[in-house]
Amino acid sequence: MMPFVKFRAVLATARIANVPSVVSNVWLGVALATLDGGLESLEITGTEVVFLTLAGALLYISGNFLNDWMDHEWDAQNRPERALPLRLFSPDQYARVAGICAVLALLCTSWVSLLSTFVAAAILASICIYTFCHKRSPWSVIPMATCRALLPVLGYSAFSSNSASVLAASAGLFCYIMGLSLNARYESIAAPPKFAILMARSLFVMTAILSVSAGSALPYFPLLSLLGVIPYGLWMLLCLTKRRQPISRFVSSLLAGIPLVDWMVLLPISLSLAISGAGISGDLIGCLVIPPLAWISAIFLQKLAPAT
Numbered sequence: 001m002m003p004f005v006k007f008r009a010v011l012a013t014a015r016i017a018n019v020p021s022v023v024s025n026v027w028l029g030v031a032l033a034t035l036d037g038g039l040e041s042l043e044i045t046g047t048e049v050v051f052l053t054l055a056g057a058l059l060y061i062s063g064n065f066l067n068d069w070m071d072h073e074w075d076a077q078n079r080p081e082r083a084l085p086l087r088l089f090s091p092d093q094y095a096r097v098a099g100i101c102a103v104l105a106l107l108c109t110s111w112v113s114l115l116s117t118f119v120a121a122a123i124l125a126s127i128c129i130y131t132f133c134h135k136r137s138p139w140s141v142i143p144m145a146t147c148r149a150l151l152p153v154l155g156y157s158a159f160s161s162n163s164a165s166v167l168a169a170s171a172g173l174f175c176y177i178m179g180l181s182l183n184a185r186y187e188s189i190a191a192p193p194k195f196a197i198l199m200a201r202s203l204f205v206m207t208a209i210l211s212v213s214a215g216s217a218l219p220y221f222p223l224l225s226l227l228g229v230i231p232y233g234l235w236m237l238l239c240l241t242k243r244r245q246p247i248s249r250f251v252s253s254l255l256a257g258i259p260l261v262d263w264m265v266l267l268p269i270s271l272s273l274a275i276s277g278a279g280i281s282g283d284l285i286g287c288l289v290i291p292p293l294a295w296i297s298a299i300f301l302q303k304l305a306p307a308t
Contacts (some may be wrong), residue, residue: 006083006088008304009082009083014061015060017252018159019093021256021259021294021295022053023053024295025258025259026152026154027049027053027262027286027290028050029151029152029153030155031269032160047125048158052109052155052158057153058108059105059120061097062097062098062099066098067134068084072091073214102124104272105120106120108120119150119157120300126147126150129148140183141178142178144190146174147176151280155277165214168210168211169214172208172261172265173261173262174211178202178203179202182200184251184269207208207261208229214265215265215268216267217274221268224271225268228265228266231267235295248308251307252302255298259295260292262294263292264289266290
């Protein structure tokens, strides 16, 4: 029984249920980068994408282990069910895992390009800022959202330097994480400030606007871009109604929905590729299926280990 308990604790610390969304975020950047030369040029090098995706996942896992290492004394008082308070592992072990994952992530990006290594270093810096500030200031949500917003840039950086579309998509992710965090912070309060809740809802709307604008150069815009909003809108409606309580379920549902933010951009891309006669390709299939597959995987993995 103890090995299984430790295994599940590792998965919970790594927030394994959120890793599929990291894959989707990186792929979003790759797809946008390869569109710079036109739809017909949507060809990528698989090995580079694997290394970039692995780097993103390793950075995410590193941040989670670092966060739990930093919080182990606070968790001993407030979250005694976690792995470190239960003494399933030592804080030093968590610190080593965080460091190893960070170094491996930088090695992965260094194999791809210098620019992607700089982006990975920026993500790592944001992780450190968030880790050392999140219990001290509510503004720590900014570096946390920055970590997510830079994942598409990580995928983008290896293939293109034209930043217009990826900045809009990254800004959409930034707004989504900010809105998620505001909901998580105030929904659990008996009388949450109306301004904060209104701001959170507004950020979810801004997420859709920015994500749609990221694909504005596509053929058949805005019809296809508006179709991309439908899955996101339906999931958000479900989260804000039937999945709103308890708060842990609400936050987990919002986390699972992160790939649907990517799909607002990638679904129109896949439809544009299909309509333009580009033919069935791995790129078209990737744009079509990676975000929904990541969304479904996140929901499934949340049954194995908590997302928060």
